[in-house]
Amino acid sequence: MSTPTGFMEYKRQLPADREPAERIKDWEEFHKHMAEEELRTQGARCMDCGTPYCHTGIDMIGGTSGCPVHNLIPEWNNLVYRGLWREALERLHKTNNFPEFTGRVCPAPCEGSCTVGLIGQPVTIKTIEEAIIEKGFEEGWVVPQPPEKRTGKRVAVVGSGPAGLATAAQLNKAGHTVTVYERSDRVGGLLMYGIPTMKLDKKVVQRRVDLLEAEGVQFITNTEIGKDIPAQQLVDDYDAVVLCGGATKPREFNIEGSDLKGVHYAMDFLNSSIKSYLDSNLEDGNYMSAQDKDVIVIGGGDTGSDCVATSLRHGCRTITQFGTHTQAPMERDRINNPWPQFPNVYTLDYAQEEAKALFGQDPREFSIMTTKFVGDEEGNLKELHTVQIERIVDETGRKIYQPIPGTERVFPAQMAMxxxxxxxxxxxxxxxxxxxxxxxxxxxARYGKYNTNVDKVFAAGDMRRGQSLVVWAINEGREAAREVDKYLMGATVLV
Structure with a gap:
């Protein structure tokens, strides 16, 4: 323990963000960094609990509790407090291949289950995690570590998102020859295309990809397995195949008018902006522009928020985000949302902060459902019709959304995501x-085993578990690699 009374002596502190009204003028990361002394003080707040729930990483009602990769959080908090940054980096890398990703984009379920949060504000875990890995890169401690010998076994990984990269990193560490296939033109999956640059700078992704290449992992881009190369050919050519292609089929939204021009799936909108920005700083115009448009985002999750932030940077006229859920309470519901569950409380995400700074209010509409899209004579979207809803239990015991009569509204819109x-x-x-x-x-494929019904073929990440967090994808990639190593060698050196 850093100091027995640290959580009593020091208040939780987070790094300042760039001012919302300023940061919407560019596509750079919006977080600032804390001074080393401040970080050491925050590390002192960690209690080193007898049972550190921040480690747990389990699914609980309403979300994840604790860290899915089981980071040794009290250990590296203490090392940071003592100024032993290199040792902290070694402890962090024991459980997490890519803390530079989770330190930026993870919602930090570890903080939601922090014991200090029972009586006050939790430890600033996520910020310390990012600081450790960034100091590691700055000091030159993070260098390629290719395996000393090769096993002669060849493994194909399909998909280069967080699950695929974690799988490849671990199998390469075990000495296997790993080839990663990616259908996009850049490596990284949703880390590259899907998460906007203001949350995750793509130079950070490429930095890690370059490191993996230097360690011996081969990446093949612009190649879609099942289209450019038959899937069976991979099974025939390799000793094992790990499928990490993600859950990329968008949920259909077939209501009246959904085929109008101006109605887009969120990932198509986000990816077009990211690619154009990376290719030409948006100068090629090859993206779906929200400039000077009234924009509606249907969906209250992270992807919806990313659409809000992207639209603001395009220069939209107005922005509104719809969610079917009710507005969360200001404080944790101790009965229905107890610790160590992830706290469901009202917060402003970075995108909502930006919209509020620009337009004066939270852009979200809660408990609302779109009933139809309406277009003009040329088939262009011009408005959305909505109704407020309430959640009820029907006669069969199912929870359903029921429209509230008299709450119908019309929103002008030329673009909807x-x-x-x-x-x-x-x-x-x-x-x-x-x-x-x-x-x-x-x-x-059973969790913890990852083998499919087809010999030699394994599956991990969102392709196996469904849409989830980056940190769960890393967890599954690491565990799948362990099982593949067992399959190939009869035993494993991976943990």
Whole structure:
């Protein structure tokens, strides 16, 4: 323990963000960094609990509790407090291949289950995590570490998102020769295309990809397995295949007018902006522009918020975000949302902060449902019709949304983004290999084992579990690599 009374002596402190009204003028990361002395003080707040729930990483009602990769949080908090940064980096890398990603984009379920949060504000875990890895890069401690010898076994990984990268990193560490196939033109999956640059600078992603290449991982881009290369060919050519293609099939939103021009799926909108920005700083114009438009984002999650932030940077005229959920309470509900569950409380995400700074209010509309899109004579979107809803239990015991009569509204809109989630992985590869799927069309592979019904083929990440967090994808990639190593060698050196 850093100091027995640290959590009593020091208040929780977070790094300042760049001012919302200023940061919407560019696409740079919006977080600032804390001074080393401040970080050491924050590390002192960690209690080193007898049972550190921040480690747990389990699914609980309403979300994740604790860290899915089981980071040794009290250990590296104490090391930071003592100024032993290199030792802290070693402890962090024992459980997490990519803390520079989770330190930026993870919602920090570890903080939600921090014991200090029972009586006050939790430890600033996520900020310290990012600071450790960034200091590691700054000091030159993070260097390529290729394996001393190769096993002669070859593994193909399909998909270069967080699950695929974690799988590749671990299998390469074990000495296997790993080739990662990515259908996009850049490596990184949703880390590269999907998460906007203001949350995760793509130079940070490329930095890690370059490191993996230097360690011996081979990346092949612009190649879609199942289309450019038959899936069976991979099974025939490699000793094992790990599918990490994600859950990229958008949930359909088939209501009246959804085929109008100006109605887009969220990921198409986000990815077009990210690619254009990376290719030309948006100068090529190859993106769906929200400039001077009234924009509606349908969906209250992270993807919806990213659409809000992107639209603001395009220069939209107005922005509104719809959610079917009710507005969260200001404080944790101790009965229905107890610790160590992730706290469901009202907060402003970075995108909502920016919209409020620009337009004077939270852009979100709660408990609202779109009933139809309406277009003009040329088939362009001009407005959305909505109704307020309430959640009830029907006669069969199901929880359903019921419209509230008299609450109908009309919102002007020339652009609408559908950000209501995903319906599992695309099925081309699944069908070619004859893979078993669950009722949600995810590839069927037991958690902790990851082997499918097809010999030599494993699955991990969102392709197996459905849409989830980056940190869960890293967890599954690491664990799948362990199981593949066992399959290939009869035992494993991976943890």
């Amino acid at each position: 559908i950000a209501i989630g995903f319906d599992g992985p695309e099925q081309t590869l699944v069908e070619q290999l004859g893979l078993a799927t669950d009722r949600r069309t995810n590839v069927k």
